Amino acid sequence: MDMLTIGDLSRRTGVKIPTIRYYExxxxxxxxxxxxxxxxxxxxxxxxxxxxxxxxxxxxxxxDAIRELIDLSAHPERPCLQADRIAAEQLTDVRxxxxxxxxxxKELERIATQCAGDQVKDCYVIRALANHQLCEGEH
Amino acid sequence: MDMLTIGDLSRRTGVKIPTIRYYExxxxxxxxxxxxxxxxxxxxxxxxxxxxxxxxxxxxxxxDAIRELIDLSAHPERPCLQADRIAAEQLTDVRxxxxxxxxxxKELERIATQCAGDQVKDCYVIRALANHQLCEGEH
DNA sequence: CTCATTCCTACAGTTACTGGAGAAATGGGG
DNA sequence: CCCCATTTCTCCAGTAACTGTAGGAATGAG
Numbered sequence: 421m422d423m424l425t426i427g428d429l430s431r432r433t434g435v436k437i438p439t440i441r442y443y444e445x446x447x448x449x450x451x452x453x454x455x456x457x458x459x460x461x462x463x464x465x466x467x468x469x470x471x472x473x474x475x476x477x478x479x480x481x482x483x484d485a486i487r488e489l490i491d492l493s494a495h496p497e498r499p500c501l502q503a504d505r506i507a508a509e510q511l512t513d514v515r516x517x518x519x520x521x522x523x524x525x526k527e528l529e530r531i532a533t534q535c536a537g538d539q540v541k542d543c544y545v546i547r548a549l550a551n552h553q554l555c556e557g558e559h
Numbered sequence: 560m561d562m563l564t565i566g567d568l569s570r571r572t573g574v575k576i577p578t579i580r581y582y583e584x585x586x587x588x589x590x591x592x593x594x595x596x597x598x599x600x601x602x603x604x605x606x607x608x609x610x611x612x613x614x615x616x617x618x619x620x621x622x623d624a625i626r627e628l629i630d631l632s633a634h635p636e637r638p639c640l641q642a643d644r645i646a647a648e649q650l651t652d653v654r655x656x657x658x659x660x661x662x663x664x665k666e667l668e669r670i671a672t673q674c675a676g677d678q679v680k681d682c683y684v685i686r687a688l689a690n691h692q693l694c695e696g697e698h
Numbered sequence: 699c700t701c702a703t704t705c706c707t708a709c710a711g712t713t714a715c716t717g718g719a720g721a722a723a724t725g726g727g728g
Numbered sequence: 729c730c731c732c733a734t735t736t737c738t739c740c741a742g743t744a745a746c747t748g749t750a751g752g753a754a755t756g757a758g
Contacts (some may be wrong), residue, residue: 455755
């Protein structure tokens with residue numbers, strides 16, 4: 421059974437070394453097996469769990485939410501309503517963020533393209549930020 | 560000249576009191592004038608600056624970027640290229656974030672709606688997170 | 699056996715706040 | 729003028745999710 425060092429694991433999953441140790445500390449990863457000289461060694465199972473964690477983080481789940489899911493998956497007989505709930509909450513959250521960012525995009529587009537003066541005193545960027553009235557949208 | 564207490568300023572701008580003090584500490588706000596008893600007092604000018612800061616934060620600018628803009632606006636004779644640059648950088652950033660979130664949204668939609676089993680062991684959410692192959696998109 | 703590379707632990711720093719403790723100032727009512 | 733509730737003061741700690749550093753030990757190829 422080919423055990424990986426933390427560096428190998430890091431390269432294979434794209435998760436940085438201190439982050440892997442941090443996940444262990446946060447009890448997302450189980451305490452790793454150790455070599456004679458006290459270095460961490462990882463098996464395929466642990467690589468898979470780290471990929472799970474990474475993927476979930478990329479989806480924006482918090483450490484706490486991920487820990488919930490991991491605990492959940494340790495009890496396969498439980499109903500999966502909670503897992504559904506976590507995913508649904510995440511989706512709502514992401515949609516909210518997108519909406520907000522769209523508004524910002526619009527405003528920044530207007531700001532960044534309309535600067536006519538070449539001196540700060542005429543600069544649209546500065547004026548737009550200083551004077552909220554120049555915004556068309558609400559926020 | 561109606562000077563505001565920090566609480567008044569907070570209510571008028573919607574910026575929390577500790578945050579106002581934090582902005583002073585971060586040198587976004589100038590050190591406030593003080594009353595006899597050492598309490599902060601603010602004028603209209605300072606209220607406007609705080610609104611500027613709030614607005615810029617809502618647009619996603621970092622504290623550092625905002626400080627740059629404030630420094631810039633203190634020197635109206637300088638060309639406004641830098642202010643343009645900051646706004647343009649921000650725009651690129653926001654667009655990147657939107658793109659990423661769109662992908663997450665798609666994936667979460669698929670995950671959150673396709674759970675067929677009623678036990679965790681059949682739960683699509685868990686399986687999708689555990690098994691990256693279920694993703695259609697790359698990331 | 700040597701030595702570069704990797705790993706260990708422990709701790710500090712990051713960003714942008716937020717909250718609490720304990721003490722002092724403020725301002726309206728009696 | 730005093731009382732007292734409310735507000736403010738400073739300082740410090742905590743948040744999320746890492747990232748980086750220092751000083752020292754283990755690993756493994758030559």
